[in-house]
Amino acid sequence: MATQHNITTTLPLKTGASIPQFGFGTCASATCTQSALWALQHGYIHLDTAQIYKNEAETGEAIAQSNFSHDKIFVCSKLWEDMYSRQGALDGVESSLKKLGLKTIDLYLLHTPRPGPKARLEAWLGLQDAVEKGWVKTIGVSNWAPRHIEQLMKQDGVKIMPAVNQIEFHPWQQHRELVKYCKEKGIVVVAYSPLTQGRRLGDATITAIAEKYGRTPAQVVLRWCLQQGVVIIPKSDKENRIVENQGIFDWELKSEDVEAINALDEGQKGNVGEWDPYAHE
Template sequence: MPANPSLTSTLPLNNNTSIPQFGFGTCASATCTQSALWALQHGYIHLDTAQIYKNEAETGEAIAKSQLPHDKIFVCSKLWEDMYTRQGAIDGVEGSLKKLGLKQIDLYLIHNPRPGPKARHESWLGLQDCVEKGWVKSIGVSNWAPKHIEQLMKEDGVKILPAVNQVEFHPWQQQRELMGYCKEKGIVVVAYSPLTQGKRLGDKVIVQMAEKHGRTPAQIVLRWCLQKGVVVIPKSDKEGRIVENKGIFDWELKGEDVEVIDGLDEGMKGNVGEWDPYAYE
């Protein structure tokens, strides 16, 4: 984590580019264009979307309405499993570019490991092709276990190590094995559902910590994530919450507070979404 992190602080990626450590998620957004526009207007510079979210066009509309140049915004999208072939990946990226209204996407991910080794390999080759074409700056994966990355890197034609692995991460699901592996390999972890979709913010430990620091439970959880060195992409369709979520940069959790929150880990039992990276071959 940068020494004095801010809303625009970045973490280095393994291909000499970087990723803003704080972003805005659009999954299941009911008002994507307006919500993403609010985020950009309030200083967010990192937007996360995906083919399966069916809101790439709405995300692109928000970027256009913001009137911010693309070089001031970091955009991530993801390939869905119905396009896991080499040509499918190329077509998928081209489609995302058109919907987003961009000439280049900063980060493009394979959304999940489910279709198996052959499909993952072929789609990765397609994403490498897109890097060579200049359509994508960085490529990575989502919901992948270490075994999937190890398997991919042994395949013919694979030249690029994933830059990021986007997974569910929060105090109740700390992904410790995966975190250790990614740190060793220089792969940045991006935390989706960092606020557990709101399901665990009433936890008494978090509530007490919030009262202690004069912060909200969401701010406590996001600050803890930030201090763990991950990228966080909280999502909200409420402008007030979008503003609240960014209020994590002028203070910090001390060591003893971090240790208390560390103790909340439930392993994979803490999963609030549908993905267990270890469940797929």
């Protein structure tokens, strides 16, 4: 596995665009503007937000304060399920644009499959309309199982296949079949909660490997994720952690250590309730 060279390394998307493989998540951020601004100041170029996070405006304020032009930054947001209709999706994108202070959004996702097949289709058609209007560059999904994607692609009017599927992904929740499916279809997997919100970083396997490499447990987990070929969007509201999390580009895990981390997978145990892609029709 080739070493990831820097924080701006990208993966290609089906649209011909690309997505930075390392980003910054803002979910449940208590200090979103300051945290996102720190991330940008420390070299991050990919910001992830969503309507339901209620911090699109704060994310946009961080971009404005950074003085970076939008063409230097990749921004993702997501449509919440209470707007899953064709017009609702357009209205949602327009609202996101205003809050973010942007003219176009790089990536826009349907946040869950939960509202069901008809609502998913209508919302997807609305996102396609947003692409045609130039409001959004690339569209995708989040927390979707293969059957949701297959079902969508069979519907009349669907012209664009999802370019991204954002899912919970970390050593204890590897979603192997879902990741395999996405890679076969050319769909980029974006890993949210790659650090398990810190809950599993004391794992004996992870801490032993961290000691071996002279790295932190968080860096080991993030490095493992990169070597799985997924995009990762760790979050933190602490500047030192934001800096620590990007210390993963000038080294790599050896195959035996990758295999040891692979063995930590707990199948679907790590994902419960509303965020389980397989729990919804």
